[in-house]
Amino acid sequence: MNMEMLITGVLLWGLVHLMKSVTPGLRASIQSAVGEGPHKGLVTLLLLVSLALMIFGWRSTTAEFVYDPPSWGRHANMTLLFVAILLLGAAQGASRIRQWIRHPMLTGVLIWAVGHLLANGDNKSLILFGGLGLWALISIITVSRNEGVWVKPAKIATAGREMLSIAIVVILYAVLMLVHPWIAGVSVVGG
Known part of the structure; x- marks a missing residue:
């Protein structure tokens, strides 16, 4: 159940x-x-x-292991999580990132999912992160198809706005590290 x-x-x-x-x-x-x-x-x-x-x-x-994640998967996940948060933030307004990535929010979710699959090899991780990663990938394809040719946003953020965004990402990253045990029941740092 x-x-x-x-x-x-x-x-x-x-x-x-x-x-x-x-x-x-x-x-x-x-x-x-x-x-x-x-x-x-x-x-x-x-x-x-x-x-x-x-x-x-x-x-x-109850987690039942399906595959052995690579030994470096946990560290890769922590790095990819930072990138994912940065992309999620870039989707919220003007950003230079939007000049390079058409769907920063969906790409961020996909990176988040891949990172978690590199760090976890159990059945529930495969369902949650694999399923949400697949949703993000399908969404990138179908939304792009529906929108047609990509027109890059004309407005980009100032350097000050980009630095503020990075500061916010660092804070959110730290908060997520702290609350992860209460959300997922798993500590990110340590054990």
Whole structure:
């Protein structure tokens, strides 16, 4: 039952998010039937349910090892996490990163997932990080297909704004290291 919660949460997250890029007609018909506000509320509710299912499913599933992660995987994951947070931040506004990466948020999620798969070789990691990484990859492909030719943003951030972004990333990175045991039940540093 616990693994089923985790799988359901990952599938629900992916399906709700992919509806916009894979089945835009269905999404539009649902939105026109219930209205824009209720549709947004329903999407938010489904995403919150998916997060709860993933968190509770993860925390209550016993890990069974599927593969041996590389010995350097944990250190790679810690580095990739910093890059992922930087990309997630770049998606929030003007950034020079957006001149090089079309979908910084989805790319950040994909990097986060790959990093965690390098550090963990158990069944629940494979479901959570593999599933969310696959969702991010499919989203990058389908959103790019729907948007057509990439037009790089004309606006870029100032050097001061970029430095502020890096400072925020460092703070968020440190906070995530501290709260990781309460979120995932696993300490990042040490044991």
